[in-house]
Amino acid sequence: MRTPTFPGTDRTFLPINLGGNPFGWTSSAGASEAVLDAFLEAGGSFVDTADAYSSWAEGHEGGESERILGRWMAERGNRDEVLVATKVGKKPGREGLAHDSVLAALEESLDRLQTDRIDLYYAHADDESVAIEDQVATFDEAVRSGRVGAVGLSNYSPARLREFMETAAAQDAVLPTAIQPRYSLVSRSGYENDLAPLVDEFDLAVFCYPALASGFLTGKYRTEEDFAGNARGGAARRYAEAGGLAVVDALVAVADRHGVAPASVALAWLLDRGVTAPIASASRPEQLEPLLAATRLELTQQDRDELDVVSATL
Secondary structure: OOOOEOOOOOOEOOOOEEEOOOEOOOEOHHHHHHHHHHHHHOOOOEEEOOOOOOOOOOOOOOOHHHHHHHHHHHHHOOHHHOEEEEEEOOOOOOOOOOHHHHHHHHHHHHHHHOOOOEEEEEEOOOOOOOOHHHHHHHHHHHHHOOOEEEEEEEOOOHHHHHHHHHHHHHOOOOOOOEEEOEOEOOEOHHHHHHHHHHHHHHOOEEOOEOOOOOOHHHOOOOOHHHHOOOOOHHHHHHHHHHHHHHHHHHHHHHHHHHOOOHHHHHHHHHHHOOOOOOEEOOOOHHHHHHHHHHHHOOOOHHHHHHHHHHOOOO
């Protein structure tokens, strides 16, 4: 099993990035804490959240996921065992990447997380109204203040990503060490054609989302009845309509050969293609094992060929 090194440190970690998106949304506080307990017990350490999670849910304002994670770390006294990534730029009232807004949002995230540092702090999305040199200066300040360990970029165009990296280098500012792109077996072309070359050029870690395509690649969405009444059903339906059912069929076939769940194969495929750690979520502890099993699964050349061919145009 590969054990990557966390950006900006010499610390290795299990290559699954537990997604905090469900915390306080599809997963109650108690269920979320049970998932976190089980993840840590199984050897996991890296948890991804955002200040915007879960502002889209009725009655929510954002920050719910961070609060659950922060309370759990405080109650367990395990902050030093956990690698925390969060994001800024999409929370209602804190949208965008203006200097003062980012630094205020950082303080609010630290408060909700009940910590004095964030291990990896992402720009959740580019803000083209803010010049790249100003974005660079803001995140550089956050790191040099000691409140942020490393900087990441999510949802940047290839051109703006390159500009950020080159500007930071020219200004002798802190360089981003990670990106969080959209990448999965049913969403390949944007990353592989445009971003992967930059990952190689700038030696960036890759923590991709939604690695299981909003649950579609677990194999549980195969019919119209499967989509109905599920909080993630709408997102999963888009992949089915785009030709993704053939990918699921191939996943199931590979999974059956190895005696594992389709989700394990989908994540192992990403790891096999050089992703540092895919982001995957669990609403209940029993959903963790297929995620963790991916780190132990060795795909054969036949497996790779079948999955690559069926997903090549997606």
